[in-house]
Amino acid sequence: MDxxxxxxxxxxxxxSAAPPSLLTIILDTNPLSWSHLSSSLPLSAVLKTLxxxxxxxxxxxxxxxxxxxASHVDNVxxxxxxxxxxxxxxxxxxxxxxxxxxxxxxxxxNKYRPFLTIEKNISKNLRNLLTSDIPSxxxxxSPPLLAGALSxxxxxxxxxxxxxxxxxxxxxxxxxxxxxxxDLDAHTSALRTARSGHQFVSRILIVxxxxxxxxxxxxxxxxxxxxxxxxxxxxDVLRIGERTAFLQQASDATSGVYLxxxxxxxxxxxxxxxxxxxxxxxxxxxxxxxxxxxxxxxxARKLLVMPGSAEVDFRAACFCHGxxxxxxGVCSVCLSIFCLPLEFTSCPTCQSPLRVPKSVTTKPVAxxxxxxxxxxxxxxxxxxxxxxxxxx
Amino acid sequence: xxxxxxxxxxxxxQPGVTFKRLYLQPPTVLAVLRRMLPHLAKNIIMxxxxxxxxxxxxxxxxxxxAEARPQRDEAMTVLxxxxxxxxxxxxxxxxxxRLNTAFASSLRQALMGGGSTNSFGVPADKDAPGPKRTVxxxxxxxxxxxxxxxxxxxxxxxxxxxxxxxISSGTRKLLEMGEFIIMRGGRADITKGGFTFLLQEANAxxxxxxxxxxxxxxxxxxxxxxxxxxxxxxxxxxxxxxxPVEMLSFLFMLGSLELGQDYNTExxxxxxxxxxxxxxxxxxxxxxxxxxxxxxxxxxxxxLTSSDASLLSNPNSSLSMNSGKGSIILETNHRIYTYTSSPxxxxxxxxxxxxxxxxxxxxxxxxxxxxxxRAVEKGITADQIIDYLRTHAHPQxxxxxxxxxxxxxxxxxxxxxxxxRMEATPGFLLKQFVNANEYRETxxxxxxxxxxxxxxxxxxxxxxxxxxxxxQYLAKRKTQAPRR
Numbered sequence: 059m060d061x062x063x064x065x066x067x068x069x070x071x072x073x074s075a076a077p078p079s080l081l082t083i084i085l086d087t088n089p090l091s092w093s094h095l096s097s098s099l100p101l102s103a104v105l106k107t108l109x110x111x112x113x114x115x116x117x118x119x120x121x122x123x124x125x126x127x128a129s130h131v132d133n134v135x136x137x138x139x140x141x142x143x144x145x146x147x148x149x150x151x152x153x154x155x156x157x158x159x160x161x162x163x164x165x166x167x168n169k170y171r172p173f174l175t176i177e178k179n180i181s182k183n184l185r186n187l188l189t190s191d192i193p194s195x196x197x198x199x200s201p202p203l204l205a206g207a208l209s210x211x212x213x214x215x216x217x218x219x220x221x222x223x224x225x226x227x228x229x230x231x232x233x234x235x236x237x238x239x240x241d242l243d244a245h246t247s248a249l250r251t252a253r254s255g256h257q258f259v260s261r262i263l264i265v266x267x268x269x270x271x272x273x274x275x276x277x278x279x280x281x282x283x284x285x286x287x288x289x290x291x292x293x294d295v296l297r298i299g300e301r302t303a304f305l306q307q308a309s310d311a312t313s314g315v316y317l318x319x320x321x322x323x324x325x326x327x328x329x330x331x332x333x334x335x336x337x338x339x340x341x342x343x344x345x346x347x348x349x350x351x352x353x354x355x356x357x358a359r360k361l362l363v364m365p366g367s368a369e370v371d372f373r374a375a376c377f378c379h380g381x382x383x384x385x386x387g388v389c390s391v392c393l394s395i396f397c398l399p400l401e402f403t404s405c406p407t408c409q410s411p412l413r414v415p416k417s418v419t420t421k422p423v424a425x426x427x428x429x430x431x432x433x434x435x436x437x438x439x440x441x442x443x444x445x446x447x448x449x450x
Numbered sequence: 451x452x453x454x455x456x457x458x459x460x461x462x463x464q465p466g467v468t469f470k471r472l473y474l475q476p477p478t479v480l481a482v483l484r485r486m487l488p489h490l491a492k493n494i495i496m497x498x499x500x501x502x503x504x505x506x507x508x509x510x511x512x513x514x515x516a517e518a519r520p521q522r523d524e525a526m527t528v529l530x531x532x533x534x535x536x537x538x539x540x541x542x543x544x545x546x547x548r549l550n551t552a553f554a555s556s557l558r559q560a561l562m563g564g565g566s567t568n569s570f571g572v573p574a575d576k577d578a579p580g581p582k583r584t585v586x587x588x589x590x591x592x593x594x595x596x597x598x599x600x601x602x603x604x605x606x607x608x609x610x611x612x613x614x615x616x617i618s619s620g621t622r623k624l625l626e627m628g629e630f631i632i633m634r635g636g637r638a639d640i641t642k643g644g645f646t647f648l649l650q651e652a653n654a655x656x657x658x659x660x661x662x663x664x665x666x667x668x669x670x671x672x673x674x675x676x677x678x679x680x681x682x683x684x685x686x687x688x689x690x691x692x693x694p695v696e697m698l699s700f701l702f703m704l705g706s707l708e709l710g711q712d713y714n715t716e717x718x719x720x721x722x723x724x725x726x727x728x729x730x731x732x733x734x735x736x737x738x739x740x741x742x743x744x745x746x747x748x749x750x751x752x753x754l755t756s757s758d759a760s761l762l763s764n765p766n767s768s769l770s771m772n773s774g775k776g777s778i779i780l781e782t783n784h785r786i787y788t789y790t791s792s793p794x795x796x797x798x799x800x801x802x803x804x805x806x807x808x809x810x811x812x813x814x815x816x817x818x819x820x821x822x823x824r825a826v827e828k829g830i831t832a833d834q835i836i837d838y839l840r841t842h843a844h845p846q847x848x849x850x851x852x853x854x855x856x857x858x859x860x861x862x863x864x865x866x867x868x869x870x871r872m873e874a875t876p877g878f879l880l881k882q883f884v885n886a887n888e889y890r891e892t893x894x895x896x897x898x899x900x901x902x903x904x905x906x907x908x909x910x911x912x913x914x915x916x917x918x919x920x921x922q923y924l925a926k927r928k929t930q931a932p933r934r
Contacts, residue, residue: 119484169570346500363512
């Protein structure tokens with residue numbers, strides 16, 4: 059009887075089924091930037107590609123979800139789910155699509171219904187967005203509202219996470235009952251330790267084209283990045299055009315994918331035929347990039363080697379001139395970054411007064427360092443606080 | 451994964467030609483992708499789908515992390531078994547993988563739209579005669595039909611529940627063929643397989659039954675001579691002669707249809723139209739008797755290609771029968787409480803629990819040694835009971851880790867083992883072989899078949915659970931022997 063052992067609890071149900079996953083796409087829809095690209099990679103082609111990508115995401119798992127946001131010139135708009143039925147249950151949106159689509163038998167019978175619904179919604183909403191308000195020339199040059207779009211996307215992802223897992227939402231609702239930072243911690247840890255079987259993963263893909271620099275939104279952007287980091291949401295960035303340091307940092311901090319995609323330039327080829335040929339190759343290249351580089355969700359990323367450049371530009375832009383600095387000053391209150399030597403006595407971002415020792419503002423960097431070393435050897439760094447500003 | 455593996459097993463047994471035809475239909479490809487592949491395999495397919503060149507094996511290996519080797523092997527095996535990936539043997543170039551062309555083009559078609567295959571169902575005309583059915587009506591219908599089948603099976607175990615639902619003779623025969631029930635003297639007796647079936651989740655039950663349906667359509671049609679007359683005459687499953695590929699495609703198509711929408715039957719093939727009748731009996735589709743030209747898929751159909759996880763995550767979509775939100779609370783003192791008023795769930799519980807009180811929305815009882823051993827005697831295993839309790843656990847229970855109190859789980863197993871001191875295996879003893887060689891080869895063959903239970907090399911005898919194939923094998927040996 060010693061051999062009898064019934065204590066194989068088998069509580070670890072090997073759920074090889076992948077968790078449902080939410081893909082949120084933030085599409086930069088600045089008309090000016092897209093018009094620059096119109097010859098090589100028009101918005102319509104990118105949209106088509108994104109739709110295939112979205113369909114593929116939905117195809118691999120019945121429970122997968124999708125949300126698409128447009129970060130437009132002066133506002134952020136939902137492309138999918140459509141705001142009106144965004145809050146309503148799935149049923150209502152489906153019946154919506156149902157009455158609408160019933161007229162077009164031919165299309166319906168050849169396309170999977172959920173794909174069709176999404177496609178219609180996105181193209182309708184995008185058309186509304188692009189035709190409704192024509193922004194001023196001044197506004198067009200301003201950077202897209204990426205920080206705002208990210209916040210909305212994160213809020214949506216969090217909401218879906220709570221909806222998907224009633225267990226964590228229970229604990230979360232009790233957590234938010236009593237307000238406090240400790241509850242926030244409890245909430246996030248509940249999210250993290252959510253049972254693996256039901257875990258709901260999400261990721262955010264930012265398709266960025268605008269040339270404008272994002273340093274004006276630096277604080278909002280970084281706050282969103284930290285929130286995403288906490289929620290375990292990777293921020294993937296597909297950059298069309300030249301590199302941006304901030305987005306690369308964002309994706310690096312959240313272990314997302316950052317790739318730049320340069321569409322083959324067709325403007326050089328004069329003839330129309332060549333232009334269309336390279337247009338399709340640009341789209342195909344974009345599609346393949348999406349499918350291989352950005353397709354895997356958090357669960358699959360553990361198994362795959364993700365693309366990405368080895369070196370990340372961690373330098374921050376100074377807030378005063380917007381140029382990238384190797385060594386700068388940091389406001390101790392709001393963590394804004396300024397280039398040296400400092401030119402002001404109060405932080406231009408948060409208005410807190412800065413009293414900076416003369417040594418920082420005037421003396422060369424190399425000299426200051428050497429001084430520090432000497433002091434450390436001397437007497438335990440008595441004046442170690444010399445670099446930080448003291449409120450007046 | 452039990453349910454998709456059932457489908458997977460069925461598919462893997464199919465010849466390569468079947469796959470070629472199956473993959474011509476976008477819904478099939480979509481369903482295969484969604485239900486039957488490991489997560490990594492899906493990622494591999496998507497990466498390769500729009501790749502102009504074959505994927506070099508070397509690149510594939512670098513793409514997947516070294517520590518994910520078990521998952522990679524699993525993914526590649528499944529992909530090759532389902533004939534989705536093939537190794538391109540090109541001597542000058544390095545080894546590369548290529549997607550099955552039919553699979554790739556169907557998947558591309560599914561993702562991008564287009565084509566004119568009508569593969570996602572043709573909705574019926576809006577102004578067709580006859581009343582429309584609402585989603586609620588369809589749910590009611592599906593539940594009624596499906597529960598009738600389950601009732602029938604439970605009823606065959608517990609007399610008092612019998613004959614509440616009326617199921618067609620075809621369904622009854624199918625249950626018998628699937629060895630869920632055995633007819634003994636005009637009375638149906640539930641088998642071990644039947645209990646396994648009952649304790650599964652609804653979606654898995656549907657698939658299990660459908661696979662029996664598919665398997666039998668095939669085997670039966672190969673036994674009987676093909677005659678169109680019989681096919682039209684009777685809808686008894688025994689006389690079905692249908693193409694399994696068309697049947698499977700139809701099932702996968704049903705999985706991609708929209709609930710609450712009626713579809714035209716005109717685009718269906720003869721086989722598929724014929725299937726409608728049987729699926730109507732199961733509650734998977736609703737084929738209105740007053741409007742034969744159209745049919746409604748029910749929730750059982752539209753969730754065919756979704757996984758169980760989605761049913762859990764979306765409580766609205768789950769059938770409120772015995773799936774969806776769990777309702778069982780099991781305490782460490784072996785008491786069991788179930789928030790249910792469904793006679794079916796109560797009947798299933800009564801199979802292994804001692805129920806003592808019943809309220810309008812709550813049943814309470816106790817797991818006792820007697821009740822568990824009674825169940826074990828009937829052929830229910832402890833693991834089945836534990837699995838059932840776990841999958842139907844109340845949300846409050848799910849907060850615990852592990853979900854069920856370990857003491858109770860261990861106790862259930864111990865109670866089973868207590869009765870298992872002696873294991874009886876019905877089978878056949880083979881002895882008195884002509885020579886050692888014959889003994890060795892036959893025993894080896896039996897072992898390869900997986901039917902060998904015990905062998906004694908000194909006495910030259912062994913014991914097998916099944917003998918049909920061995921008989922053939924021995925007969926073949928005999929005929930071959932003189933020639934040699």
